[in-house]
Amino acid sequence: MIEAVGLTKHYGEKIAVNDISFTVRPGIVTGFLGPNGAGKSTTMRLIVGLDRPSAGSVTVNGSRYSQLHAPLHEVGVLLDAKAVHTGRSALNHLLAIAATHHIGRRRVNEVIGITGLDSVARKRVGGFSLGMGQRLGMAVALLGDPATLILDEPVNGLDPEGVIWVRTLARQLAGEGRTVFLSSHLMSEMAQTADHIIVLGRGRVIADAPVADIVALAAGTAVRVRTPDAARFAPLLQANEAGISTIEPSLLEVTGLTAARIGELAAEERIVLHELAPINGSLEDAYLALTQDEVEYHAGGTDNA
Amino acid sequence: MTIIDAPPSANYRLSFGGILRSEWIKLRTVRSTNWCYLIIIVLTVGLGYLVAGTIPAPSGAGAGSHAAQQAAWVQAATIGVSFSQLVSAVLGALVITSEYGTGMIRSTITAVPTRLPALVAKVLVFGVTTFVVALVSLTATALLVAPLLSAKGIHPDFGDPAVWLAIVGGAGFLALIGVLSLSLGAIIRNSAGGIATSLGLILVLPIVLSILTAVTQANWARNLESFLPSGAGGRMYAYVSGTETAMPAGIVVLEPWQGFLVLAGWFVVLFFVASTLFKRRDA
Incomplete structure (x- = not known):
């Protein structure tokens, strides 16, 4: 102690x-x-x-x-x-x-x-x-x-x-x-x-x-979604106010929705998912969000937000 | 994998005996220690042999006296001390400054957070070790050169206590110079700085004062030199039989025990400063 x-x-x-x-x-x-x-x-x-x-x-x-x-x-x-x-x-x-x-x-x-x-x-x-x-x-x-x-x-x-x-x-x-x-x-x-x-x-x-609380502080925790039906799923997710970035044709990085919600949406629409994973860097995001105003020495011109 | 293989961890506790053992392990497990002690032994014995071999047979009035013969013997036995003092000073400073240089001091202080016992243990372990090494090599030299001198008509008298007092004094001098330098090292916390300051005090300052004495003929400069660590400490291994010729008025000549007290005083003052800073400063 x-x-x-x-x-x-x-x-x-x-x-x-x-x-x-x-x-x-x-x-x-x-x-x-x-x-x-x-x-x-x-x-x-x-x-x-x-x-x-x-x-x-x-x-x-x-x-x-x-x-x-x-x-x-x-x-x-x-x-x-x-x-x-x-x-x-x-x-x-x-x-x-x-x-x-x-x-x-x-x-x-x-x-x-x-x-x-x-x-x-x-x-x-x-x-x-x-x-x-x-x-x-x-x-x-x-x-x-x-x-x-x-x-x-x-x-x-x-x-x-x-x-x-x-x-x-x-x-x-x-x-x-x-x-x-x-x-x-x-x-x-x-x-x-x-x-x-x-x-x-x-x-x-x-x-x-x-740790869980710190991670939860992360604004826009990202989830990695791999699906052969990415072209059909992406607009659907966007309709649910998710942020999407396409990494590969069949790989999306989704923010603004939990992995559970994404899974539910996929089930409703009978979309096959090959991967559904919260991204590990989320704690990093939380950390950066917490400390961006506190960093003693900012690298010139980079914006961590 | 077991973290605790049932060690008797309840018995783990910090004690001064343990700190002494730790400092003893530290002293003998770095190379500089062995090198420095080896140099002291070689210097003492080697120079003693050299002097005993080249010393001229006594001649002139009173040269054959008991006191002159004994003085020549002591001179041969202790001739290495004035060089060994530099080695002792360097090693003394390194004992503590190498810990600052390598960061080891942080391990030392986290193990002994009350700090002062660690510094005291360093002084004791290094001081006693140096004293023993010096005493053994000085005694050996005295015994080894005796036959050489006998061949030249100088007949060492082994029963003369003044000789052995000078031998013990020489060992004590080397130990005190070493711990004085250790204290300076603890104050300065840097190997180069600690060694330079220490050698400046015991080597350079007396030379400066000698030059001053030679140029100005001033008694005060000569007397001041007698109270510097090397000047005062030098009296500790002088052969004093009580038959010396009187010095001119105004010149101070310390008795061996007075020389010891002056040198001890230098050490006590510097150790006090060192321990105060050692306890207080961020490590």
Whole structure:
């Protein structure tokens, strides 16, 4: 359980996190979403006491992080895969961190196994790829068998297999009753991993809701419709005030109608459908709709609406 | 896949003993440590051998005295210290600045969020290790050069406590210079900056003051030099028998224990600044 109340952080004149309050609950995966510079990493650094809040407070299981008796057992952190001395081997890095908490060699070997680092554990970290660095970061986070996990961009640099591994692991850890708080800028990734999403924009919380609610915020959720009868179906859908774009002669992208309604219309008119699928990017649309006014650095002249 | 293979996780807790062990693992698992200690050993033994081999047989009035012979022996044994201090300073600064350079400091601080114990453990582990390495190499050098000197008519007296005090003083000096440099590194948080500042303080500043003394003949410049880390600390490994000739009026010569206190004072002040900043600053 992570609780932030009125959390604020200034760096000089710049306000990185502006009076935010939120709760991250155990047993579910909570996603932390926001454009670059929104303050996600700063918030996570504030939670584990790397930076001091300018105002407000944040606690983990009711205590400030620095007051915990076994910080690594309470909270596992992956803030930055490169928080490692490049001249040291992965094994020695883990042993050094484990030693502070009297975590034994057996547990170190265990997290090396869980994160698939066995073959490179004795190699110096300086030669690691970004993906291997992320796995080492995950190994450090899991080391203390923590009740709460804070993972900043854990899938960054991972190959597709690694992405699925993180997703499965996050869900499994939450299933064990742990608190899992992970940030990502991959919106579609969040849809598959998180149960609950907190959206941050320019240092403020702009949404804090279950994934389904966030998705529902998407204006004009699109549905992909594949039918050999596209020429007959399209005008029919338009008559029901749907927006249509034709991707291929037999493939339509429909907005303004739910997949269920489209299915009903097709049944009424005895039109054969080969595919009827809400498009995965819908969370992305929701996200863009939420954050378009909050993006710190707009790309020149692009309109996300 | 098992996340928990029934580890005794209830026993996981942060303790100072654990932090000391962690810093010990960190110190011995990077290459720079082994290189720097190897250089200290080679410099101490090698230069000692070189000096003992080339030192002229004593001549002139009082040259054959016990004190002059013992002083020559100590000189040969500790000749490497003035070079080793630079290595100790570089390694001391690197112990902390390499963590800032690589981002490792964030892992250190998330594991030890109270922060200060981590810095104290670094100082203790690095200071004690440096002291032991230096003491072993200085003692070995003293023993190794003794036969060489005997052949030249200088007869080391192993029962003279002043000799062993100078040997221990030399090891203590190297350890203190190292932890002083570590404190500077913690303040500056950058390898190049930390090493440059540290070497400036222990190497460049004394040279500047020497030049000033030579040009102006000013006693204050010469006395000030005696209170710099290397000047004061240098007294820690000087052979003092109590029969030295008196210095001219107005020139300060510190006793070995006074030199130790001055150098320790430098360290305490810098460590205080370092720990205050270390606790307060964003990492």
